[in-house]
Amino acid sequence: MKQAAIVGGTGYGAIELIRLLHSHSEIELVNIYSHSQHETAISSVYPHLKNIENTTLDSLDIAALTKNVDIVFFATPAGIAKEFIPKIGNGIQCIDLSGDLRLSSRDAYKNWYKAEAADQSLLDVAVYGLSEINRQKIKEATILSNPGCFPTAALLGLIPALQNEYIHTEGIVIDGKTGISGAGKTPSARTHFPETNDNITAYKIGQHQHIPEIDQYLSEHCSTTVHATLTTHLVPMTRGIICTMYGKVNGYYTTEKILSDYQHFYEGNQFVRVLDAGEFPTTKGVYGSNFCDIGLHVDSRTNQLIIVSAIDNLMKGAAGQAIQNVNIMNGWNENNGLKHIPIYP
Amino acid sequence: MKQAAIVGGTGYGAIELIRLLHSHSEIELVNIYSHSQHETAISSVYPHLKNIENTTLDSLDIAALTKNVDIVFFATPAGIAKEFIPKIGNGIQCIDLSGDLRLSSRDAYKNWYKAEAADQSLLDVAVYGLSEINRQKIKEATILSNPGCFPTAALLGLIPALQNEYIHTEGIVIDGKTGISGAGKTPSARTHFPETNDNITAYKIGQHQHIPEIDQYLSEHCSTTVHATLTTHLVPMTRGIICTMYGKVNGYYTTEKILSDYQHFYEGNQFVRVLDAGEFPTTKGVYGSNFCDIGLHVDSRTNQLIIVSAIDNLMKGAAGQAIQNVNIMNGWNENNGLKHIPIYP
Amino acid sequence: MKQAAIVGGTGYGAIELIRLLHSHSEIELVNIYSHSQHETAISSVYPHLKNIENTTLDSLDIAALTKNVDIVFFATPAGIAKEFIPKIGNGIQCIDLSGDLRLSSRDAYKNWYKAEAADQSLLDVAVYGLSEINRQKIKEATILSNPGCFPTAALLGLIPALQNEYIHTEGIVIDGKTGISGAGKTPSARTHFPETNDNITAYKIGQHQHIPEIDQYLSEHCSTTVHATLTTHLVPMTRGIICTMYGKVNGYYTTEKILSDYQHFYEGNQFVRVLDAGEFPTTKGVYGSNFCDIGLHVDSRTNQLIIVSAIDNLMKGAAGQAIQNVNIMNGWNENNGLKHIPIYP
Amino acid sequence: MKQAAIVGGTGYGAIELIRLLHSHSEIELVNIYSHSQHETAISSVYPHLKNIENTTLDSLDIAALTKNVDIVFFATPAGIAKEFIPKIGNGIQCIDLSGDLRLSSRDAYKNWYKAEAADQSLLDVAVYGLSEINRQKIKEATILSNPGCFPTAALLGLIPALQNEYIHTEGIVIDGKTGISGAGKTPSARTHFPETNDNITAYKIGQHQHIPEIDQYLSEHCSTTVHATLTTHLVPMTRGIICTMYGKVNGYYTTEKILSDYQHFYEGNQFVRVLDAGEFPTTKGVYGSNFCDIGLHVDSRTNQLIIVSAIDNLMKGAAGQAIQNVNIMNGWNENNGLKHIPIYP
Structure with missing residues (x-):
């Protein structure tokens, strides 16, 4: 049994980690740190946890943390993890759910996050946790950078097509739609019921910090640098992301041919479900679970490949994939703590 | 490991049973019967089950059923279970999620359900599965009548007050609000998005078939026959029921005194959470879980006790309580298959 | 053509007034005052007004106001109108949409609003603007106190029953459900999508400031002081209020008899629609309009009269009734600016 | 005062026409025809119309119709208008809200609508009612084909860019999102709450009957035949369409330059609002009104022009534009019956 802590304990990422760790057979959650609400019982902040999780929130104490735990999850806003992870060391596994360690270019981070990037030495050791794609490196990781929600849906949908050169690398469009929990727990005019x-609102057009993340990892799977267009929309639902993606088909392929290669690509990956021809995923079909569902269609009229992927933004798009990565890092069953069937309806 | 079957396999009750049985350590689901969709894979009807539950739906075959299984769940519309349960016998545990066996008076059934009641002999052996209240009888049951969704929320909220004579038996009002999944899976004008x-819509005012069910079981916990007023409202959400209940206080009691007796009443009942003074439950606080949360307030201005209870209508209001009852019937841990933390947000 | 100003110009009440005044044939809106956003164009705050209403928000200037306008609407939080109205005078009609002038008892105001009440002299001249009930007094008013949203729905539903002594004055229960716009424009945890x-959330149980307002005006229509129980619930929709009301029937009356008297009571009142037996109102049926729809049922099992009333909280529950009152005060057609048909679906 | 009739009187298109005609100064609605519900009062089918519109629905009687009315609106499913319009004649203005007369190619109709097309002679005289683009022809029309909802949003957003050759004609992507009222009034599994x-659901990928309509009218504004990719998504809201559109920029243009040309293009068109740089439309910003709001951004990283347009699908996307077209056909003020300010919030 390993001991774990969560830093940033009152955001939606943390609350989902708590839910998942509750059914994890190898991890005991021993500390939840919160800057804003320390000395409060977590069940006062989140009454749904009454009689389930009674931990009192603590102020972050790195020295104590380093002594007590084997695993630390950072479910913090951008800028926190990059400061604290270097102080932890000691072989403790650090999982960062924020964007601090996702971009290899410090300049890109500065441009898109409008803040100083993490030290190069930290970026050098951090492993990007897109579980299905990066599994071998994740096995060896101590510092793990958990992917963003849109990048998870977009990359899982596009990488097989790019790697197999089914589509051109130029002109790729990703039209993203997210439920409002993606905007986090802090109330604002944009999230006021x-x-x-x-x-429906289109937001951060041309400015979303997930853009360079998608470009960087798409490019890793091509022979060239990819610049994809990402737009993001808020839709009136709590959870869920759909990315509808468009790429110019590179030759003549049928829907069936590409689907069959996707199915082969994701064989043995229990959390990616490639649908049959004519079927498309829905966010409700993955609600509360760690699945990424993918459907696609070759539009022969326009020679476009249309790929639709769906995830629960708080699960495969955040806490679920974080747990999946910890499982990979520790050689546990990949679905430990993640056996949740989608809640339907 | 016991073998189980579900009859009526494509309704929302069944789909929730499938979700719960998936994490049950003592039950194996071996058959799902559906009149309307037999020979279809369940994952074609419910794509969220792809790669999880691949059973093909069968036509109901009582002879085969009787040979193969130990437990049968009826997640059928009214009128089915009362016909088939008598043909099963053989010590097989039958759990009826419909209203067929809930009313002890055959006349009342006829009046409210507009159909012939079950045979008296069947009604005589059926045990009403309000788990926390009826646990002793449920332990001995073979035929179990699972409570309705509004009755579950209303009875758990009112019985302690009535039993302790905190409120008058006359003039009790139950204002019920339910998510739309309570109307079932069949599309209709009333459930068209x-x-x-x-x-918000008020519906079946004075005519809801849960009215006699509530009256009957409230009356069992008083020295007199209770006639409570129930109104029901559809609110635009998928899951969840809130019952706001009103009763004239019988003497002088404080909120704290009554709350403390409620806490005592439900001590040791892990699925009922009595909140502290000033707190009231929300449907989101129990979403996807088997909890019933209860808050209350003595309005000294009007001498009314206001009780608010919240459940997930498909869980504690249907499939969750059915599993809880099977656990009691078989001497298993009461939370087997029911360890789900509410999904939040 | 009369000149009007709105004070508190960026709340939801103001924005609805702007919508309505746009089609009013006798009023020209000349000033919109906003403390928080002065010198901003209203269409920057509310982009839906682009090319429609291009006024720039001003800081409140009482001297200028007094010179320029004939009518002032206060769409301000509690505490503002009671300070400024006494400084206006000059025969200018003041319509207060806040609660400042609704309670005749200064002690009650202090208890429920946790602040000092308006001066007695101001309270003495303010007329309560429940249009259908108080029309004669409203005709003579200069200072008008516009009713609260729950009180409007509750009083219109209950007054005919109380006045005709169909129900007992004791034990009246009002179960109120409101869309989230009722909580105003300021984001908060409770209104975070x-x-x-x-x-569904029950809130302010036993503490809602609309409680004394309802009691006061119910009592005016009885021979005794009424203490009704009001509970309020937030439901996930933008607009609309349903009040479900319960009172013990005082003798033997049929649904039809009471309905027919309600229809007679509201004859000639175009904005109150009394439904036929077996029909109940919905919030969608009044969406965006000034109607109050009322349905009712005598539950002979329990001897309770169940009354359901529905309004749009921002229309008949706020801005719509304010315009209706201004029309009455000025002898204009009562539906001037209010000819909106409910938006459906 | 002209007399008008609506055929297909119980669908959502008809109900919105009724709302709009109520405030039209030159049209009197004299007949509402419904095949399914004749001899019923419209206010029984739609209780929100109680005391507003009391017409009884009739069975369609072409002979009577021809004698009584000057204008006929067909708010019927595909296949009806093309049969009845030829029987009307007599100079009566016919407005078809269905897709029957939108495609000039009878083969295309057969392919996409899976039914026989209208007679060539009828197609020859029908004028496509995209009001802002086709105003001159609409002025002369007797038979008007009202555009589809997605085509309206897409064409108004794309035509200025294509006409000015800001974007390539190849590779245009239209990602459409619609509220559920777009699926009509008939309940189905897909619209079950x-x-x-x-x-969110992607539907009819590669098969939507609005695809050939968009292609045909885009092509009219270029020197070449356009094949655009349209995908459509159902999002959980009642009304509203957002189209997010992507086209490869043809040279070097700034957001400001293109916006300024769009503003010029739509000058004098009161129902199209071109937003400022950095602003994007929302469906709530046009709710219940006839506006089409357009925002755009040149993504210089990817050389894509991103255009976002928003309409209310039942207004500018159906009934609102139909009224606008009738106004143009008759030389009335274009906003007669259409002065509705968006309902906000």
Whole structure:
């Protein structure tokens, strides 16, 4: 049994980690750190945890942390993990759910996050935790950078097509739609129910910090540098992301041929489900689970490959994939703590 | 390991049973019967089950059923279970999620369900599965009648107050609000999204078939016959029931005194959470879980006790309580298959 | 053509007033005052007004106001109108949409609003603007106190029953459900989409400041002082209020008899629609309009009269009734600016 | 005052026409025809119309119709208008809200609608009612084909860019998202609230009948035949369409330059609002109104022009544009019956 702590314990990422760790057979959650609400019982902040998780939130104490735990999850806003991880060391596994360690270019981080990047030495050892794609490196990782929600849906949908050169690397479009929990727990005008309900909003057009993350990892799977267009939309639902992706088909392929190669590509990956021809994923089909569902169609009229992928943004797009990565890092069964069937309806 | 079957396999009750049985350590689900969709794979009807539950739906075959299984769940519309349960016998445990066996009076059934009641002999042996209240009888049951969703929320909220004579038996009001999944899986004008979204509807005023069920079991916990007023409302959400209940206080009691007796009443019952003074339950606080949360307040201005209870209508209000009852019937841990933490947010 | 100003110009009440005044034939909106956003164009705060209403928000200037306008709407939080109205005078019509002038008892105001009440002299001249009930007094008013949203729905539903002594004055229960716009424009944890969506919350149980308002005006229509129980719930929709009300029937009356008297009571009142037996109102049926729809049922099993009333909280529950009152005060057609048909679906 | 009739009187298109005609100063609605519900009062089918519109639905009687009315709106499913319009004649203005007359190619109709097309002679005289683009022809029309909802949003967003050759004609992508009212009034599994709420679904990928309509009218504004990719998604809201559109920029243009040309292009068109740089439209910003809001951004990283347009699918996407077209056909003020400000929030 390993001991774990969560830093940033009152955000939605943390609360989902707590839910998942509750059914994990190899991890005991011993500390939850919160800057804003320390000395409060977690069940006061989140009454749904009453009688389930009664831990009191602590102020972060790196010295104590280093002595007590084997695994630390950072479910913190950008800028925190990059400061604290270097102080931890000691072979302790650090999983960063923020964007601090995702970009290999420190300049890119500065441009998109409008802040100083992590030290190069830290970036050098951090492993990007797109579980299905990067499994071998994740096995060896101590510092893990957990992917963003849109990048997870986009990369899992696009990488097989790019790697097999089914589509051109130029002109790729990713139209992302997310539930409002993706905006986090802090209330704002943009997430105020009367403004958000019965409404769709396009936001951060051309400015989303997930853009360079997607480009970087798409490029790793091609012979060239990819610049994809990502737009993001808020839709009136709590959880879920759909990315609808478009790429110009590179030759003549049928839907069936590409689907069959996707199925082969993801064989043995229990959390990616490639659908049959004519079927497309829905966010409800993955609600509360760690699945990424993928459907696709070759539009022969326009010679475009249309790929649709769906995840639960708090699961495969955040906490679920974090647990999956910890399982890989420790040689545990990949679905430990992740056996949740989608909640339907 | 016991073998189980579900009859009525494509409704929302069944789909929730499948989700729960998946994590049950003592039950193996071997058959799912569906009249309307037999010979279809369950994952074609419910794509969220792809790669999880691949059973093909069968037509109901009582002879085969009787040979193969130890437990049968009826997740059928009213009128089915009462016909088939008598043909099963053989010591097989039958759990009826419909209303067929809930009313002891055959006349009442006829009045409220507009159909012939079950045979008296069947009603005589059926045990009402309000788990926390009826646990001793449930332990001995072979035929179990699982409570309705509104009755579960209302009875758990009111019985301690009535039993302790905190409120008068006359003039009790239950204002029920339910998510739309309570109306079942069949599309109708009333559940059509554009009609239901951004809308509240009062329905079946004075005519809901849960009215006699509530009266019957409230009366069992008083010295007199209770006639409570139940109104039901559809609110634009998928899951969840809130019952707000009102009873005239019988003397002088504080909120704290009554709460403390409720806490004592439900001590040792892990699925009922009595909240502290000033706190009231929400449906999100129990989403996807088997909890019933209860808060209350003595309004000294009006001398009314206001009780608010919340459940997930498909869990504690249907499939969750059914599993809890099977656990009690078989002497298993009461939370086997029910360890789900509420999904939040 | 009269000139009007709105004070508190960026809340939801103001924005609805702007919508309505746009089609009013006798009022020209000349000033919108906002403390928080002065010198901003209203269409920057509310982009839906682009090319429609291009006024720039001003800081409140009482001297200028007094010179320029004939009518002032206060769409301000509690505490503002009671300070400024006394400084206006000059025969200018003041319509207060806040609660400042609703309670005749200064002690009650202090208890429920936790602040000093308006001066007695101001309270003495303010007329309560429940249009259908108080029309004669409203005709003579200069200072008008516009009713609260729950009180509007509750009083219109209950007054005919109380006045005709169909129900007992004791034990009246009002179960109120409101869309989230009722909580105003300021984001908060309680109105954050991920917390509010797919959720019902009971709030301010026993503490809602609309309680004394309802009691006061119910009592005016009886021979005794009424203490009704009001509970309020937030439901996941933008607009709309349903009040489900319960009172013990005082003798033997049929649904039809009471309905027919309600229809007679509201004859000639175009904005109150009394439904036929077996029909109940929905919030969608009044969406965006000034209607109050009322349905009712005598539950002979329990001897309770169940009354259901529905309004749009921002229309008949706020801005719509304010315009209706201004029309009455000025002898204009009562539906001037209010000809909106409910938006459906 | 002209007399008008609506054929297909119980669908969502009709109900919105009724709302709009109510405030039209030159049209009197004299007949509403419904095949399914004749001899029923419209307010029984739609209780929100109680005391507003009391017409009784009739069976369609072409002879009577021809004698009584000047204008006929067909708010019927595909296949009806093409049969009845030829029987009307007599100079009566016919407005078809269905897809029957939108495609000039009878083969294309057969392919996409899976049914026989209208007679060539009828197609020859029908004018496509994209009001802002086709105003001159609409002025002369007697038979008007009202555009589809997605085509309206897509064409208004794309035509200025294509006409000015800002983007390549190849590789255009239109990612459409619609509220559920777009699926019509008939309940189905896809529109059942528990399936639709908290869910996004991609549907009719590569098969939507609006695809050839968009291609045909885009092509009219270029020197070449355009084949655009359209995907459509159902999002959990009642009304509203957002189209997010992507085209490869043809040279070097700034966001500001293109925006300024769009503003110029739509000058004098009160229902199209071109937003400023950095602003993007929302469906709530046009809710219940006839506006089409357009925002755009040149993504210089990828050399894509991203255009976002928003409409209310039942207004500018159906009934609103139909009224606008009738106004143009008759030389009335274009906003007669269409002065509705967006309902906000």
